[in-house]
Amino acid sequence: MFPVPNSTLPHWRTELHDLDSHRSTPELPDKQDIVIVGAGFAGASLAYYLLKDSPDPVQAERHDPGGQTGLLRRDWSEWCVLHRLFYLLMPMDHELVQSMSSGHLRPDVFSGVARCLQMRGLAIANEVGLFELANAEAVTALVRDEGIACDLTPVTSGCAFVDDAEGAKAKKLYDEMVALGCPTLEHVTYHGAEDAESVSGVKGAWALFTFPAATIWPYKMVMHLLALDIANGANLQTNTSVQEVSQTPDPDGYWTLKTPRGSTRARRVVFGTNAYTGAVLLEYKHAIYTNRGTCARIVPVAAVPSSESDSASPPRQPLASCGICVRSPGSMESYYGMQLDGSVIVGGARSSFRIPGQEGLWLRTVDDASLIEPAVPYFAAWAGKMLLGWEDVEGRVEKVWTGIMENTTDEAPHVGEVPGKPGLLICAGFEGYGMPNVLLCAKGLVKVMEDGCPFSETGVPACYETSLERLRAATQH
Ligand SMILES: Cc1cc2nc3c(=O)[nH]c(=O)nc-3n(C[C@H](O)[C@H](O)[C@H](O)COP(=O)(O)OP(=O)(O)OC[C@H]3O[C@@H](n4cnc5c(N)ncnc54)[C@H](O)[C@@H]3O)c2cc1C
The missing domain is CATH 3.30.9.10 (D-Amino Acid Oxidase, subunit A, domain 2)
Known part of the structure; x- marks a missing residue:
């Protein structure tokens, strides 16, 4: 089930941030390294840790005199520059961090x-x-x-x-x-x-x-994080609902995401879509409700x-x-x-x-x-x-x-690599208790993505790791 339009207005959204309906570029790009779907606390935190210690784009340009035209080249600079292009996609008509919390x-x-x-x-x-x-x-x-x-x-x-x-x-x-x-x-x-x-x-x-x-005030915290993410190179696209993700990556290793604004591709896609995850990532439709x-x-x-x-x-x-x-x-x-x-x-x-x-x-x-x-x-x-x-x-x-x-279904969040789909990751299902869980789950998942760190060394509780066994058990729940 996808988010519905015209949601009721929480107290937190009485003072809207400038970025509330921000789009960093008018169009979605054709492809990039990482897309984060969902710009709530999880999405904003994932981008924060991914970008925080990544190389300076100015340095990347120095190594790649092709500058912007070098963005999609397959060389050292590709990692550096592409890596900085994150897309945080939001559902159509569903305001940024709508569901957030009683604070x-x-x-x-x-x-x-x-x-x-x-x-x-x-x-x-x-x-x-x-x-x-x-x-x-x-x-x-x-x-x-x-x-x-x-x-x-x-x-x-x-x-x-x-x-x-x-x-x-x-x-x-x-x-x-x-x-x-x-x-x-x-x-x-x-x-x-x-x-x-x-x-x-x-x-x-x-x-x-x-x-x-x-x-x-959760909205203020998340919006500030998103502003930092943008300052660090993220591309934020609000009001853009991901409707579908391809079943397999294309021959170049990119997953395709369909949105009402067209498709975009990414090598890695992280789902920070919390309650709505099962609408796009169908294997989670029983596990997260x-x-x-x-x-x-x-x-x-x-x-x-x-x-x-x-x-x-x-x-x-x-x-x-x-x-x-x-x-x-x-x-x-x-x-x-x-x-x-x-x-x-x-x-x-x-x-x-x-x-x-x-x-x-x-x-x-x-x-x-x-x-x-x-x-x-x-x-x-x-x-x-x-x-x-x-x-x-x-x-x-x-x-x-x-x-x-x-x-x-088993009262634990799902964090980690989506079973059987290399390049798809999840950080969702916080059991109505995201404030004291999300940040370090995001930080741990970034360690998996950036350093290939085994889940057991991320500091995230083992029972939060997503797995085929958990998904299977959920279908029988
Ligand atoms: C009424 C209420 C009270 C709560 N009170 C508390 C509390 O006091 N303390 C606490 O710790 N937690 C509380 N929670 C839970 C808390 O809000 C969540 O755990 C927290 O927001 C999780 O952050 P998140 O980023 O994972 O999810 P969310 O904040 O839900 O963000 C997910 C984002 O993904 C977007 N999205 C979903 N599907 C798509 C798609 N297909 N394409 C693009 N974007 C998509 C959504 O629009 C949303 O903006 C409460 C929740 C509710 C509803």
Whole structure:
């Protein structure tokens, strides 16, 4: 399924970047070394690492006095110059980084690790948890080092259980994980019934697990990265949907990509297409599937003062970011992140629309052009119902939007070389949790592409490596 036109507008896209509908050249070129399909966080990060340490084009020209006319020559300069021509292709009418996130850079160091532990065992759970922590640190360092203005704010995040039985189950898991020596738990603090509610500000919290995280304006971060990519030589082509990739490369070793603007060829094609990957890369149509999510921006308006001597005061501040869980280890009903301007971005609202028998409303659909209607009244009542001291606060819902999330049948991203298709690569399927996963997956995949590094030496968890076995298992799922 391809992205649909006229998607609902997320809060993040209220200030559009100059590059939002940018095309570096009016036409697609006939051929180049690498094409990245998809210009979200994954596509922008892949280009960033591919271009960062590649040779200076000025140097390449010095070695190749043919200059621009030498672009397609088969000699040393071909690698150098062609290598710098990346095409980041976007679907028609689907705005850049449309689906991005509710703005949490939140390594899932407790409930995510607990779930992974139950599915895959201790060693893999620890590997994945530490990888998410490393990613969060890498994103923070990137934002700092590149001077990216994206409101990245370090916060204490939480995982609050509002059901006593589930809270008790979560605590039992936590104790077991402590006994097993899970390293990510060094970053987790447990609060029981006596202070879970007061620390989190979440009404009725029975158990709370807090850990460091950050909130971020994802669109600003990705657009800044794309600007760096272009400055480093990338060619960005927005609003260009790749509809088809050839089954085999041509005799010169180039894969052909068909778009409504014509075809283009590349020796290597990386799919940073996340939820939509299976539409073009058909072998992934079972392995990566879509589900609709929704978010809202709520702006608190303090209660009207009852007399002139009273002044309207801002509401009690809850924990800056929190997931409100209904089942242990990891089933989030809703989650929120406080923004610098005092507004709250809330995501989830699951109980309002994930109703048995109504899977068509959210499962395996890519319709982000319409709202998930039952979620709209849910968001209107959310703040007063969920946050302590917000009963009298009118939470004005400024914006509600729909986004398409990516799930994989075995709950792990697909990263690496597409089985049986040398030259095609994938970095997708982030399970609705791309912020603490994408960057180092992209960096690892670039090591495979540039240095021929074995996947096992990329630092990316082994269970993320795409494989024929995983694809086969997905068809039987
Ligand atoms: C409502 C919602 C809330 C979320 N909240 C969070 C959160 O708080 N924290 C978190 O970590 N994650 C969150 N996520 C998930 C997060 O947004 C993703 O994991 C992240 O965006 C992954 O980045 P990506 O670049 O792989 O994919 P995307 O950002 O989806 O980018 C893929 C790009 O590829 C393009 N594309 C697809 N097919 C084609 C094609 N055929 N041709 C050309 N271009 C194509 C798409 O248009 C898109 O721009 C949320 C997602 C949603 C929908």
